[in-house]
Amino acid sequence: MSVRKILHLGHPTLRTLAKEVPLEEIASPEFQTLVDDLIETMRAANGAGLAAPQIGELVRLCALEVNKNPRYPYKPDIPLTILINPVIEVIGQEAFQNYEGCLSVPNLRGVVSRAAHIRVSALNRHGEPLVIEAKGITAGTYQHEVDHLDATLFVDRVVDRQTLTTWEQFDEFHKEEWLVAAAQIVERFGS
Numbered sequence: 001m002s003v004r005k006i007l008h009l010g011h012p013t014l015r016t017l018a019k020e021v022p023l024e025e026i027a028s029p030e031f032q033t034l035v036d037d038l039i040e041t042m043r044a045a046n047g048a049g050l051a052a053p054q055i056g057e058l059v060r061l062c063a064l065e066v067n068k069n070p071r072y073p074y075k076p077d078i079p080l081t082i083l084i085n086p087v088i089e090v091i092g093q094e095a096f097q098n099y100e101g102c103l104s105v106p107n108l109r110g111v112v113s114r115a116a117h118i119r120v121s122a123l124n125r126h127g128e129p130l131v132i133e134a135k136g137i138t139a140g141t142y143q144h145e146v147d148h149l150d151a152t153l154f155v156d157r158v159v160d161r162q163t164l165t166t167w168e169q170f171d172e173f174h175k176e177e178w179l180v181a182a183a184q185i186v187e188r189f190g191s
Helices: 029-044 136-149 167-189
Strands: 049-051 061-066 078-090 095-102 105-115 117-123 129-135
Touching (some): 029 049, 029 061, 029 078, 049 136, 078 129, 078 136, 095 136, 095 167, 105 136, 105 167, 117 136, 129 136, 136 167
Antiparallel strands (some): 049 061, 078 117, 117 129
């Protein structure tokens, strides 16, 4: 296992559609090492999730984990979850506004509209089917990571460019208001 370099906005790999992982490749030592590298890199960067294209691998693979994350203290916990070839189905019409950041867009945050209730169908790291329903901020986290597999970054979904802010300015001017809003989202939708 190793911590890999995270690609940043402007790198062409982040704007390239990721390819599906063939079932027969999932058990290979090379793919399992990639899964381990993705997890280790995500944890080293205090990310809530990380997609394979962010470390230069154009395959439909992402990892998510939130456990008292210092970058996102308002996010409900998500146990370590590996998604291979994920597909998101939106349930219902309801959406919410989510202040997002990204390891591939360092020092920038902005407000994105996300579906409030989703179902994710994928394979786990052993190639077994996995179905997860998520709501609220947790649903936003899944959508953010799967977007990477489709060459989409959160800046593409920002609802109003005037919400873009550096982390320093977010902490100074927007954090208190966002923490109240995030708590209301968590209370309303749960995780």
